[in-house]
Structure formats: C-alpha cells, structure tokens
Amino acid sequence: MGNLDGSPSAASSSGARWAANLFFGALTVTLAAYCTLMVSGAVRAAGAGEIGSIHGTVSLGGTVEFSGAVPEPEPIDMAADEYCESAQEGKQVLDRPIEVDENGFLRDVVVHVKEGLQTGALAAPEQSELLDQKGCLYAPRSLAVRAGQTLVIRNSDETLHNVNVTAQANRGFNIGQPIKGIEAKRSFDEPELGIRVACDIHGWMHASISVFDHPYFDVTAPGGAFSIEGLPPGDYVVEAWHPVLGTTEASVQVPATGSAEIRLTFEGGSP
Amino acid sequence: MTDMRRRSRLRRGVWAWLLVALAWPNSASGQEMTGEELYRAGCASCHGEDGRGADREKVAFDVPLPDFADCSFASREPDLDWIAVSHQGGPVRGFDRTMPAFGEAFSQGQLQEIIAHIRDFCGDPRWPRGELNFPRPLLTEKAYPEDELLWEVGARTQSPGEVGNAIVYERRFGSKSQIELIVPFGFQDATPTHIAGPPADSTGGWVAGMGDIALAVKHVLLHSLGSGSILSAALEVKLPTGTTSNGFGAGTTRLEPFLAFGQSLPAEIFLQAQGGWEISTNTEKAPSEAFWRAAFGRTWTQGRWGRAWTPMVEVVGAAELEADGATDWSLVPQLQVTLNKRQHIMANIGVGLPVNRTEVRSPEVLFYVLWEWFDGGLFAGW
Numbered sequence: 192m193g194n195l196d197g198s199p200s201a202a203s204s205s206g207a208r209w210a211a212n213l214f215f216g217a218l219t220v221t222l223a224a225y226c227t228l229m230v231s232g233a234v235r236a237a238g239a240g241e242i243g244s245i246h247g248t249v250s251l252g253g254t255v256e257f258s259g260a261v262p263e264p265e266p267i268d269m270a271a272d273e274y275c276e277s278a279q280e281g282k283q284v285l286d287r288p289i290e291v292d293e294n295g296f297l298r299d300v301v302v303h304v305k306e307g308l309q310t311g312a313l314a315a316p317e318q319s320e321l322l323d324q325k326g327c328l329y330a331p332r333s334l335a336v337r338a339g340q341t342l343v344i345r346n347s348d349e350t351l352h353n354v355n356v357t358a359q360a361n362r363g364f365n366i367g368q369p370i371k372g373i374e375a376k377r378s379f380d381e382p383e384l385g386i387r388v389a390c391d392i393h394g395w396m397h398a399s400i401s402v403f404d405h406p407y408f409d410v411t412a413p414g415g416a417f418s419i420e421g422l423p424p425g426d427y428v429v430e431a432w433h434p435v436l437g438t439t440e441a442s443v444q445v446p447a448t449g450s451a452e453i454r455l456t457f458e459g460g461s462p
Numbered sequence: 463m464t465d466m467r468r469r470s471r472l473r474r475g476v477w478a479w480l481l482v483a484l485a486w487p488n489s490a491s492g493q494e495m496t497g498e499e500l501y502r503a504g505c506a507s508c509h510g511e512d513g514r515g516a517d518r519e520k521v522a523f524d525v526p527l528p529d530f531a532d533c534s535f536a537s538r539e540p541d542l543d544w545i546a547v548s549h550q551g552g553p554v555r556g557f558d559r560t561m562p563a564f565g566e567a568f569s570q571g572q573l574q575e576i577i578a579h580i581r582d583f584c585g586d587p588r589w590p591r592g593e594l595n596f597p598r599p600l601l602t603e604k605a606y607p608e609d610e611l612l613w614e615v616g617a618r619t620q621s622p623g624e625v626g627n628a629i630v631y632e633r634r635f636g637s638k639s640q641i642e643l644i645v646p647f648g649f650q651d652a653t654p655t656h657i658a659g660p661p662a663d664s665t666g667g668w669v670a671g672m673g674d675i676a677l678a679v680k681h682v683l684l685h686s687l688g689s690g691s692i693l694s695a696a697l698e699v700k701l702p703t704g705t706t707s708n709g710f711g712a713g714t715t716r717l718e719p720f721l722a723f724g725q726s727l728p729a730e731i732f733l734q735a736q737g738g739w740e741i742s743t744n745t746e747k748a749p750s751e752a753f754w755r756a757a758f759g760r761t762w763t764q765g766r767w768g769r770a771w772t773p774m775v776e777v778v779g780a781a782e783l784e785a786d787g788a789t790d791w792s793l794v795p796q797l798q799v800t801l802n803k804r805q806h807i808m809a810n811i812g813v814g815l816p817v818n819r820t821e822v823r824s825p826e827v828l829f830y831v832l833w834e835w836f837d838g839g840l841f842a843g844w
Binding site: 393 | 503504507508519520521522523551552559560561562563564566567568
C-alpha cells in the first residue's frame, strides 16, 4: 500500500495488489463473521465459554405428564420448630411428592438427553446455580447442574439447617448452616441423577440435584413443560427422572431446522 | 496533602474492613456472639439447650445423641477432638454422618467458644480433663484413669527365646479412680541348658505358661488443666499364679505401690513419670526392688485432623533392694500411632535397649495394641 512513485508499471502492479488485498480482506472478514455467528450460536447453546457444535442448533421442547392416581397431599407439621411454623404465616404447607397440575402435567422432573450426543467433554459454565433454604423448604426442590458447575447453598432462614447430601458417583457431604444468609459453595464432578439432599432436623425438607456433563437438560416447571436449547440435529433418547416415579424415556429425531416436540409420560397407578 | 490524607484514611478503612472480614471468615453474621449464643444457633436444635439431647420428636433422625452433661463422657476427650468433629462433621472421627460439619459456618475460635460452653454442662471440676490424658508409653504407667483393653507383647531378641504377653483390662470408677486386671502369659525356649525351671526329663523345645495375675487400683490425687499436670497414686498386687514349673511367675506375692505423674511441657512435649517399689513377700523367691520410669514424647497429627503419630523415649531403671543387688538401666525408643478414625484403637512398638549389664540382658522388642473401649466397639470408627 505504500508504493506511490507514479510509474505505470508500478501503478499497475500496485493497483492489482490493492484489488487482491481488498478481495482477500473482504473474504477474510466475511469468513470471520460467519464463523463468529456460528460459534456464538453454539456458545449460547452450550453455555459461556464453550463450543457445543458448529452444525446448527434447534430446540427440543415438550411436556411431562403422569397418568396415574396422584396421592393426596399431606399437611406438613412444622410445630417442632417455632421459626419454621411462623415463617408460613398461617398457611398450611402440603407435602406433594407427585405434583401435577389439573391436566396431569408434572413439575420437578429432570429431562435430559440420555443417548445420541456426539459432543465431547464440555467445560462447566461460570455462572452458579442456587439451592436455597427458605421458609424451611428447599427452593428449588429439583435442581440440575453441570459437572464442575458451582452450586451455592444458602440458608435464608433464621434457624439451623443441615444440608445432608448423599451421592453415589460423587462425594457426599453434610454441612451445618446455622446463620441466616450463610452460603456454601460446592460442585460435583461426575454425572449423577437424583443426588439426595435432606435436612436431618426438619424431616420434611427434601430436594434432589442431578448432574450432567453436557448442557442438554432441563427441569419441568409448573405445567410440566421443558425446553432444551441448542441441540444439534440427530437421533436421541431423552429420559425423564422424577424422585418418586423413577425414569421414563422416549426417542426423538431432531431435524436440521425448526424444532422438535416430545411428550413424556409416567404411566401407572398409585406410586 | 488533604487528598493524600483522605486516601490514607480510605486505605486504613479498607484494611480495617478486611481485618474484620478475615476475623469472621465464614460467618454470615458480623455480630460477635458468646459461646452460649453460638451453641444455641448451631447446636441446640439437636443437642438441646441443656446439652442432654433435643426431644426426639423435634429432630428427624434417630441417631443416639450424647449427653454433654454426663461428666464421664464430656471430660475425657481433649478440645482438639471436639473441634475436629464440629469442624469436619462426625465422619472425621468415625461417628455418624448425621453430625454435620460447621467448619464453614464457624471459625475455629467460635468453635472453641462453643466447646467451652459445652464443658460448662458438666459443672463438676473433679473430673480430670482429656488434655491430661497423655499417650500411653510401653512401660511407664499413665496417671490418667482409663477405660482400656490392651494386649502387650515383649519378645527377647537373643537366645533363649522368650515371648511374654499380658492382657490388661482397665476400668474407671467415680471421677478419679480406676481398677486394673493384668493377666500375663508367655512362651519360652525350655531347653534345659537355658532355664532351670523345666523338669529334668524335659526334652526341650518351647513351653507355655501363665504369669502372675495382678490387680491394681489407681486414684488421681491432683490434676490441673491450667498447669497441665496430673498426679496419681496406685497399688498393684501380683499374685503367685504363675506356672513356676515352666519358669513363669515369681512364686510369691508382691506388692507394688507407685506414683504416676504427667506434665505437658512447652512445644507440645509431654513428660510422664512413674516411681515406686515392688515389695516381695518372700525375698528368697523374688527380691524386692525400687523402680523408676520416665517418658518424653510429642504427638504429630497427619494433616489437620488425621492419624496421630507419637514418638516417645522412655528411660527405665530398677534396683534390687539387697546389699549386692543389681541396678539396671534401659532406654526404650518407641512410636505410638492411632489406627482408626475414632482414634480409640492404637498401637505402639519399640525396643527395650539395656544400657548396662548387657552381658546378661538382651534387647527386647515391645509392642501393644490398645482399645479405649469406652469410645466405641472394636470395629467402630474405622
């Protein structure tokens, strides 16, 4: 770009070089922009700082329902702890081991891609997940995290809770949290479904944590819906896990474009 | 200049805040709480306001809860063990995992405050504290009363061979006392040229026999946690139960009054000493003697809460109370180690090295396995 001596040959040569530079520069920018868009899509799908796939992504959505008879919810007696009882402000808290809406759609179900993933090991996202103890109940009651992801365990109550975590593939622990606002950080290294969390002081407090080494999972909200984003096209087996009902699974084909829907059903009578 | 001062004040403020934050590294509360308040916040839900254990209907587990007001339970372990369990949770000492870890909730200083409050549940100062329970040497008797079962072994390293054993059962009673039963037995090379005991028609080889069974009582005379001292008096009676025909036992009753002393020293070193007499009721069969023993040692912990290793050296002497009686001196280097997480099973191995009269005295390998049975079963706490 610096040759400006004015000779024809030099000018001709310089112009050709300039045009070539412009062409390859534009091509480079275009390719870089294309790659950036592809990678950023994968990053969104897989979590910050990681690349899940560069083949394009769609979402897998659906619902989970229970076709059996739902047991009657039982009132939880919190009278053993004055704080817990007063924290409910007179409302009766019910224990619902199987919680469905009026249409039978089930909440707190962990839905995950069990088979078919081609991705290798994926780094855990930097953002943490929270397991809170509030009003002497766990929030959320069913939680899913990535292997290596930070889990913050907080006590928002003015009473002692212990967090007794019983795992199989991972290392369990049991910590006391006596002060309101106290937090502990932990992570799990190995994939595991349904790590049990319990408070030994307040027997009604139960939760579960599921750990995955990929980002393709979700926990059903009230209404039984789930959504898994960024799944590369392909054939998959999707499994649903519930702490009382166990597991059920279904196969699904995820197309190259659009989205896929699946309905998972826990069959059976009374659990 | 004004800006510099302001920045300086700001820096000081930041440092002061950091110091406060470091002083309360894991506590969500900035308020300073007393040991009693900390106990109420972290312990009372399960262990009860009075330390005797919460009402069973108030907790959701059925693991038996200890009674902190029981002096026999609450006095015998040192603070370090209480801190280990409260900091790391029950499994660190082989207890149930229902006991959670509070190491992230409370600082070590706060745990110390809580334990000081727990100690108040037993208001009886007669019970000597576990800090005065120094590791047991191979030969020197401890001043601290114990609930223990031991298997002691001593093996002569030169011909004629001899392996002496003793089963020792110790049981505390009251706040300061202990009874003890010692049942010795052994094996020795009975080749006629080696010992005079076996019958003349003996064909030699190894023979077995019982030793002189002993009964003992021990009582703590003085103890002070502040000075780290404990002093006990004891009387042991050795009965002539030995198989004398095979060379075991003295063949006469012997009385052994003695004093035992323990003292913690700077740099976490401890000294234990014992001195007394063995008075024979028949000096023709067994001479009376005076004896003295002292052990120095120090305990190192593997990691912060793990296995305890205690190297010790004992100096042992005995003098026959006769005109031409011999005086023997020995050194006994040894190493005691805890074998399980509960640290109530431990072993000690050492060598008794004669310092004088080495022409008639040979080195001995000494060993014991110890079970503090009050702290749990033989297979508990691993």
